[in-house]
Amino acid sequence: MAVRVVMKLVIEKREQLDGDLIRLWLRHSARPTLPSWSPGAHVDIRLSNGKVRQYSLTSDPNDLSLYAIIVQREESGRGGSDWIHESYFEGDEIRVSTPRNNFELSPGKAILIAGGIGVTPLISMGRALSEIQCLESFHFCSQHSRPAIERELLEFCGDSLNTYISEDPDAKRLDVSTIIEKASSDLHIYCCGPERLMLEVRKLTADWNPDQLHFELFNANADVQAKPEPFDIIIASSGETLRVSENRSILDVLRMAGYVVPSSCRQGICGTCECRYTAGEVIHQDSVLDLDAKQDRMMICVSRAKVSVTLDL
Amino acid sequence: MSWNGKLLHIHIAPEATYEMEELAEANLVAGKGIVGDRYYLGLGTYSPKPDCREVTLIESEALDAIARDDPPMQGAGITISSFEHRRNLTVQGVPLNHLVGYRFKIGEVILSGGRLNFPCKYLENLLDRPVFLPLYNRSGLNCWIEQGGVIRPGDEIVPLNQPSNKPHR
Numbered sequence: 001m002a003v004r005v006v007m008k009l010v011i012e013k014r015e016q017l018d019g020d021l022i023r024l025w026l027r028h029s030a031r032p033t034l035p036s037w038s039p040g041a042h043v044d045i046r047l048s049n050g051k052v053r054q055y056s057l058t059s060d061p062n063d064l065s066l067y068a069i070i071v072q073r074e075e076s077g078r079g080g081s082d083w084i085h086e087s088y089f090e091g092d093e094i095r096v097s098t099p100r101n102n103f104e105l106s107p108g109k110a111i112l113i114a115g116g117i118g119v120t121p122l123i124s125m126g127r128a129l130s131e132i133q134c135l136e137s138f139h140f141c142s143q144h145s146r147p148a149i150e151r152e153l154l155e156f157c158g159d160s161l162n163t164y165i166s167e168d169p170d171a172k173r174l175d176v177s178t179i180i181e182k183a184s185s186d187l188h189i190y191c192c193g194p195e196r197l198m199l200e201v202r203k204l205t206a207d208w209n210p211d212q213l214h215f216e217l218f219n220a221n222a223d224v225q226a227k228p229e230p231f232d233i234i235i236a237s238s239g240e241t242l243r244v245s246e247n248r249s250i251l252d253v254l255r256m257a258g259y260v261v262p263s264s265c266r267q268g269i270c271g272t273c274e275c276r277y278t279a280g281e282v283i284h285q286d287s288v289l290d291l292d293a294k295q296d297r298m299m300i301c302v303s304r305a306k307v308s309v310t311l312d313l
Numbered sequence: 314m315s316w317n318g319k320l321l322h323i324h325i326a327p328e329a330t331y332e333m334e335e336l337a338e339a340n341l342v343a344g345k346g347i348v349g350d351r352y353y354l355g356l357g358t359y360s361p362k363p364d365c366r367e368v369t370l371i372e373s374e375a376l377d378a379i380a381r382d383d384p385p386m387q388g389a390g391i392t393i394s395s396f397e398h399r400r401n402l403t404v405q406g407v408p409l410n411h412l413v414g415y416r417f418k419i420g421e422v423i424l425s426g427g428r429l430n431f432p433c434k435y436l437e438n439l440l441d442r443p444v445f446l447p448l449y450n451r452s453g454l455n456c457w458i459e460q461g462g463v464i465r466p467g468d469e470i471v472p473l474n475q476p477s478n479k480p481h482r
Binding site: 003004005006007008030095258260262 | 328329330331332334335358359361362396435438439440
């Protein structure tokens with residue numbers, strides 16, 4: 001199982017960006033450098049209200065004196081962004097995990113497609129691609145104008161940046177099908193944004209090599225058709241059998257039975273609760289594991305099983 | 314047994330997986346732990362499993378040996394900083410493996426060795442470094458606090474050469 005150290009960081013600077021966006025610059029409370037990370041990585045923020053939220057790092061991975069995250073206030077969200085906007089100011093301490101990357105860059109030229117706040121992981125990725133002359137084009141669509149974000153993207157994108165502001169009637173519109181039609185077949189596509197944008201990109205690239213397509217989800221990829229049914233989990237090391245009722249997760253049941261199991265997002269998107277299984281038919285409902293990994297690993301916060309599954313614990 | 318050691322570092326973490334924080338002094342409470350530490354608070358990874366874990370120690374000599382890949386098990390040395398190994402006290406000149414079942418003194422505090430610490434995969438996952446095998450048999454000592462008090466880095470550590478009445482194995 002993947003666990004990560006939780007650090008005590010200090011908010012060095014809080015910047016008001018565009019409208020409902022703030023950027024927090026974070027330094028370590030005791031040391032001059034932070035753990036290294038690669039473009040596309042995120043951290044878990046352990047909020048003082050007990051919630052855990054994931055935010056992409058948007059700073060420069062070559063400068064480990066500070067991390068930066070951008071937080072959009074979302075009134076309809078799950079209460080994390082609102083809490084950060086209300087509660088965290090310069091000088092405050094904040095609990096932050098070491099970084100994890102589920103959205104790594106692959107070698108080769110790439111097109112980046114970002115929707116709304118989904119632009120955040122793509123900022124560091126675009127910068128890194130640009131440094132090695134591998135950024136083919138960067139497409140950023142947003143409902144509202146985001147001058148601060150656009151300025152940052154322009155710094156490294158130059159002419160390869162295309163922005164689309166949907167509330168501006170005169171702005172050009174994102175035409176994913178044309179972008180993909182014109183794309184050379186050896187390019188990679190990285191996409192992060194609202195589900196409908198990612199579904200459109202997925203649909204239009206259905207005949208592409210899946211290794212060239214990379215998506216970062218903010219909400220899990222749950223199969224809405226799957227009706228939860230009870231099933232058993234068997235602990236491989238002890239033979240113990242535990243029943244998972246239709247309204248519980250494997251994670252809940254293991255914890256109630258006294259197992260120490262790390263978890264974070266509880267939505268199948270962060271990868272913290274990854275667990276190996278040795279037998280059983282698993283109903284995967286996460287958005288982290290690729291097809292190969294799903295053959296023997298599962299995310300026990302959301303994924304379930306038919307009848308039973310044997311966990312390598 | 315005659316030796317004379319020194320306390321180098323004191324670290325605690327407020328919860329499981331939280332980074333260890335260095336203290337300039339610590340208050341040890343007999344029968345409980347170090348004030349502010351996850352095992353004192355019942356919030357440690359292994360808190361649900363009662364065991365001797367009031368305070369944990371590790372030898373700096375073991376960490377030095379692992380850093381120079383001695384014995385050569387991993388192909389290269391592995392640096393484990395004092396805030397990373399997740400033991401509370403980093404000590405020098407103290408033969409921890411000989412202290413199971415015996416009392417010894419750090420400053421005004423009296424500890425007794427409960428059991429040898431065993432390296433865990435949890436630490437390996439947390440550090441994302443292959444430290445399990447290099448720590449084998451030199452992972453430190455889990456102790457009972459028999460007499461509480463305040464300790465500070467630099468405190469002398471001396472044997473009392475007295476067997477302890479506390480459980481040990």
